[in-house]
Amino acid sequence: MENRKINSYGIVGSIYANYIIQSIALIVIMQFSQALSKQLNTDIVGLGYVASGIGIGKIFLMFVGGVLSDKFGRKLFIYLGMICYAIFFVGIIFCTNIHIAFCLAIAVGAGNSFLDTGSMPALTECFPGAASSASVLIKAFISIGTLVLPFIVTFFDTNKIWYGWAFLGFTAYLIINSLLLLPQQFPHKDTTIKGCEGSVNYFTGNPRFEFEGILLIVMGFTTTATFVIILQWLPTIAIKGVNMSDIDANQLISYYSTASIISVFVTAFVVKRFLKPIFCIIILPALSALVLIVFYFNISPVMCVIAAIGVGFTAAGGVLQLTLVVMQQLFPTRKGLAVGCMYTFSGLSFVVIPRIVPKLAMINVSYAILIDFFIAVSSVLLGSIVFYRFKKVIDLTKI
Incomplete structure (x- = not known):
């Protein structure tokens, strides 16, 4: 065809x-x-x-x-x-x-x-x-x-x-x-993501699904959990941590959502023009971690707003999707498997986080922020290891 x-x-x-x-x-x-x-x-x-x-x-x-x-x-x-x-x-x-x-x-x-x-x-x-x-x-x-x-x-x-x-x-x-x-003819399911100047032959080695593939799948959990904690618990943190009113606390999620929508378009532009996805899956979680650690040491009404906007922009604007793109670049003939595995772990975050965070928040709401920080840092570490392997098997000048 x-x-x-x-x-x-x-x-x-x-x-x-x-x-x-x-x-x-x-x-x-x-x-x-x-x-x-x-x-x-x-x-x-x-x-x-x-x-x-x-x-x-x-x-x-x-x-x-x-x-x-x-x-x-x-x-x-x-x-x-x-x-x-x-x-x-x-x-x-x-x-x-x-x-x-x-x-x-x-x-x-x-x-x-x-x-x-x-x-x-x-x-x-x-x-x-x-x-x-x-x-x-x-x-x-x-x-x-x-x-x-x-x-x-x-x-x-x-x-x-x-x-x-x-x-x-x-x-x-x-x-x-x-x-x-119905009348649309789909491209072949083994179509490879193209690099610079339409190149599809950008491999210099053989990627290992059992190593970098597994790390990226785990990132499906960590990149999702980073924004899930803020999405579900920021109002509670604001109410219990700084005595913010219910109305103002719930308004934080509007700031979060607005930032995430803006981030989608900014991220789409950046990865198209300036930065490759492999860099973004390290930089964006690092920025999330920076916002969260500052928030942890300074829980205030202003920082609640900054955290809502910061995490909405850096964690909820498409990091999961970019991680998936990296996995599809590495394993172009197993794109469906990549989605299945990564999104399964992403879904697990919605099951695991509500079981862990409430117990920590009952002790001290700041612990919810701290666990979110460590999850964001783990994304940075996993992404960095993947980047090391990525350079070994893919010519970065061709993607």
Whole structure:
């Protein structure tokens, strides 16, 4: 199939559109909590049980999706992801049993896994010469979904409209996007990320998946955990550490989110023009660590704001995606496996962090900042070791 028959912009447009709906699906249960609580005859704890199914579906199917995506291609798994979301959106509006709702939430997690393992490699294959920018921009579209959904919820609540129409609207969105994607011919799944001047032959040695591959997979956990701690615990740190009001403390997350969105575009520009991803996965965690250690020694209202903006910019603006790009550069024929492994460890951070940080925070809220600092430093150390190996097997002048 000749490259001229591949509409890369059409494919990537559909992928980005899917990430808007993906971010909506991840938080929609709690956003429509009142309506769903009545329908399922449960409370907020019961809805938490339902929502936990998302994490189960995501973690257990991410690796499988990655391996099979390398075997069967990207388009199939993007469609499987869309189908899983549609099953959830349609099924939940007719569901009255909390356990069935839990199973439908697992479908959301499965959809997340399949969409990621199909989409992330497809992005780099559609734009092998701009893989870093294409991957980082996903964060912007994820932010669009989380930004828009609260307005949708408010509109439906204010006008007393049945929430099911919103879910059916999301399903129609998926159907339209699937029809637009259907005629698209995808690039070959073994397409290699291109370096300088279109070079694909940039290897000077053989990378080892069992060494640098494993280190990068672990970075999937550390780079995610760095921003998860701030995202989930900064308001608590502000309230308990400096007696900030609830309203002001929650406002910190708005600063964090704004900084992360700005960072997406800045990072995409920087990796396109100035810095290679391998440098960014060391520099950005180092900057996060710097912000966190200053925050630890000076917990104040001003530093809470600075920490929100600093970590939002340095940790939540695409470090995970850039780490994935580095792994895909090293292992171009195992891109799906790279996504599956790295995003599984990324998902584990959402399971592990809530079990560790609260116990530390109950002793002293500053411990939450300290553990975040050490996690960021571990990202720097892991990234530095990967960089050492990267130089051994790849000619940096050709990427």
